[in-house]
Amino acid sequence: xxxxxxxxxxxxxxxxxxxxxxxxxxxxxxxxxxxxxxxxxxxxxxxxxxxxxxxxxxxxxxxxxxxxxxxxxxxxxxxxxxxxxxxxxxxxxxxxxxxxxxxxxxxxxxxxxxxxxxxxxxxxxxxxxxxxxxxxxxxxxxxxxxxxxxxxxxxxxxxxxxxxxxxxxxxxxxxxxxxxxxxxxxxxxxxxxxxxxxxxxxxxxxxxxxxxxxxxxxxxxxxxxxxxxxxxxxxxxxxxxxxxxxxxxxxxxxxxxxxxxxxxxxxxxxxxxxxxxxxxxxxxxxxxxxxxxxxxxxxxxxxxxxxxxxxxxxxxxxxxxxxxxxxxxxxxxxxxxxxxxxxxxxxxxxxxxxxxxxxxxxxxxxxxxxxxxxxxxxxxxxxxxxxxxxxxxxxxxxxxxxxxxxxxxxxxxxxxxxxxxxxxxxxxxxxxxxxxxxxxxxxxxxxxxxxxxxxxxxxxxxxxxxxxxxxxxxxxxxxxxxxxxxxxxxxxxxxxx
Amino acid sequence: xxxxxxxxxxxxxxxxxxxxxxxxxxxxxxxxxxxxxxxxxxxxxxxxxxxxxxxxxxxxxxxxxxxxxxxxxxxxxxxxxxxxxxxxxxxxxxxxxxxxxxxxxxxxxxxxxxxxxxxxxxxxxxxxxxxxxxxxxxxxxxxxx
Numbered sequence: 001x002x003x004x005x006x007x008x009x010x011x012x013x014x015x016x017x018x019x020x021x022x023x024x025x026x027x028x029x030x031x032x033x034x035x036x037x038x039x040x041x042x043x044x045x046x047x048x049x050x051x052x053x054x055x056x057x058x059x060x061x062x063x064x065x066x067x068x069x070x071x072x073x074x075x076x077x078x079x080x081x082x083x084x085x086x087x088x089x090x091x092x093x094x095x096x097x098x099x100x101x102x103x104x105x106x107x108x109x110x111x112x113x114x115x116x117x118x119x120x121x122x123x124x125x126x127x128x129x130x131x132x133x134x135x136x137x138x139x140x141x142x143x144x145x146x147x148x149x150x151x152x153x154x155x156x157x158x159x160x161x162x163x164x165x166x167x168x169x170x171x172x173x174x175x176x177x178x179x180x181x182x183x184x185x186x187x188x189x190x191x192x193x194x195x196x197x198x199x200x201x202x203x204x205x206x207x208x209x210x211x212x213x214x215x216x217x218x219x220x221x222x223x224x225x226x227x228x229x230x231x232x233x234x235x236x237x238x239x240x241x242x243x244x245x246x247x248x249x250x251x252x253x254x255x256x257x258x259x260x261x262x263x264x265x266x267x268x269x270x271x272x273x274x275x276x277x278x279x280x281x282x283x284x285x286x287x288x289x290x291x292x293x294x295x296x297x298x299x300x301x302x303x304x305x306x307x308x309x310x311x312x313x314x315x316x317x318x319x320x321x322x323x324x325x326x327x328x329x330x331x332x333x334x335x336x337x338x339x340x341x342x343x344x345x346x347x348x349x350x351x352x353x354x355x356x357x358x359x360x361x362x363x364x365x366x367x368x369x370x371x372x373x374x375x376x377x378x379x380x381x382x383x384x385x386x387x388x389x390x391x392x393x394x395x396x397x398x399x400x401x402x403x404x405x406x407x408x409x410x411x412x413x414x415x416x417x418x419x420x421x422x423x424x425x426x427x428x429x430x431x432x433x434x435x436x437x438x439x440x441x442x443x444x445x446x447x448x449x450x451x452x453x454x455x456x457x458x459x460x461x462x463x464x465x466x467x468x469x470x471x472x473x474x475x476x477x478x479x480x481x482x483x484x485x486x487x488x489x490x491x492x493x494x495x496x497x
Numbered sequence: 498x499x500x501x502x503x504x505x506x507x508x509x510x511x512x513x514x515x516x517x518x519x520x521x522x523x524x525x526x527x528x529x530x531x532x533x534x535x536x537x538x539x540x541x542x543x544x545x546x547x548x549x550x551x552x553x554x555x556x557x558x559x560x561x562x563x564x565x566x567x568x569x570x571x572x573x574x575x576x577x578x579x580x581x582x583x584x585x586x587x588x589x590x591x592x593x594x595x596x597x598x599x600x601x602x603x604x605x606x607x608x609x610x611x612x613x614x615x616x617x618x619x620x621x622x623x624x625x626x627x628x629x630x631x632x633x634x635x636x637x638x639x640x641x642x
Contacts, residue, residue: 069547087623093545094545
């Protein structure tokens with residue numbers, strides 16, 4: 001038997017928050033929630049309180065001058081987590097404005113202590129810390145200084161058998177407040193505005209005794225409250241992890257649903273692989289991806305498509321619509337321009353689990369980049385890598401399309417340098433032969449597998465993609481200036497001359 | 498006592514005031530009943546919305562009620578930050594019993610409705626529940642009457 005103390009972790013009731021906290025909120029911890037006005041501090045505090053407060057674990061919520069309590073109660077009720085039945089039964093609001101306005105912190109502390117002793121709460125919130133600090137300027141001499149007060153409050157909050165929160169605007173990287181040292185947990189909320197998009201972010205700067213998710217995590221505030229989208233974890237392949245990337249890959253091959261393409265891939269796309277289909281506009285990328293999903297449906301393998309099209313009804317094929325309506329394919333279609341990649345990944349993973357999907361299509365990476373908030377575009381490639389890694393860890397087979405401007409001076413596959421991220425690449429191009437625009441495709445790469453190296457002509461018909469013969473008799477196709485290759489007889493006669 | 502139902506709320510306010518004014522009410526006991534009820538409202542609400550917030554809401558209700566009972570304007574016009582309750586009691590005590598009772602009832606109803614507009618009926622009901630006389634007690638009193 002271990003004599004060590006076991007710290008219970010409380011589920012916060014905020015989707016995604018427990019994951020970034022490292023498994024929940026340590027019971028009896030003293031936490032700071034800091035951030036600028038409008039960053040969601042009070043909402044976060046309320047959401048946690050309404051989730052955790054019970055008759056056995058009542059909550060005391062102290063309001064200070066910052067936000068008039070009537071307004072706070074009015075607006076917080078708009079969230080679905082606000083349960084009026086809990087107010088007075090397991091949640092008690094206490095306004096400290098009268099005590100704080102005197103500037104006498106001894107009184108404030110005495111009032112807080114008195115209420116805590118009378119109510120024996122399991123949860124205590126003080127909102128907001130900033131208001132207390134502003135009142136410090138009116139403070140009578142001979143009483144507790146602000147610093148003493150905040151430290152005293154911190155010590156009091158830590159010593160009660162309660163999980164406690166101090167909500168405030170205070171944040172300075174250069175001069176951290178002493179209260180930060182006392183706190184067990186420090187959650188920093190922020191909102192970043194870039195042109196017309198606004199992104200909310202949260203960071204767990206400190207949480208004693210547990211491994212938190214590092215870095216900024218995006219979150220959204222909707223009518224249901226706050227939802228955090230934790231950064232997708234890329235699992236390590238070098239040991240120490242329970243489920244290394246690609247562990248669920250098998251030697252099985254996945255049929256693409258395009259006659260002839262499986263042969264070109266060396267017998268189909270290896271299960272669990274991610275494939276990039278790159279090509280210019282109209283070359284048939286979406287049709288190829290649709291065929292991949294339709295083939296899955298035919299074989300009883302559900303799929304998910306993530307579409308980023310501005311006019312889905314026009315650009316998405318009817319086949320996709322039919323499959324989505326029949327519940328055979330899950331659709332994530334977003335035209336929002338302020339998404340974080342983590343939000344999309346989380347959404348995608350949840351649909352994959354719900355549908356028990358084994359095939360995933362992302363159509364297209366170009367639309368994806370547009371949908372992502374400008375703040376995240378700098379990290380797009382890195383985030384894409386995380387997404388591919390997460391999908392790979394799930395064992396699903398992925399087809400991603402990528403719009404590629406036709407360039408005849410070089411052979412490129414993706415504007416994001418994402419080619420190296422994927423296990424297989426199919427490239428589609430236009431070529432000119434006898435004054436006609438023709439389409440060709442080629443398999444560029446299938447990791448760890450033999451594959452065709454032919455450039456094959458293909459046509460798009462009502463029945464889908466029809467792959468034709470290799471383009472013979474021409475060379476320089478990829479340069480855009482195809483020339484008829486000399487025939488064998490012509491070569492022979494030339495040699496004879 | 499639920500306030501979600503307007504009729505139930507009206508009944509609760511009337512019964513509460515009648516009970517607290519006693520069997521043979523006059524203007525003084527009506528004023529006292531009003532003050533006792535307001536003190537309970539203060540006990541319930543001041544910790545939640547602050548004493549100053551409560552006074553402001555009370556003054557607003559008083560101002561609205563004075564449209565129907567102009568003599569209440571004296572209590573409204575006090576201004577400053579002091580509570581308008583003592584002044585209200587003086588006003589009520591100077592009226593006929595039935596007029597004072599009606600004004601007191603209207604004031605409480607107006608106040609409760611104002612609060613409900615701000616924080617919703619459900620929360621108002623929960624916060625003010627202890628203010629109203631318990632239904633069992635009020636029905637017992639009514640039958641005794």
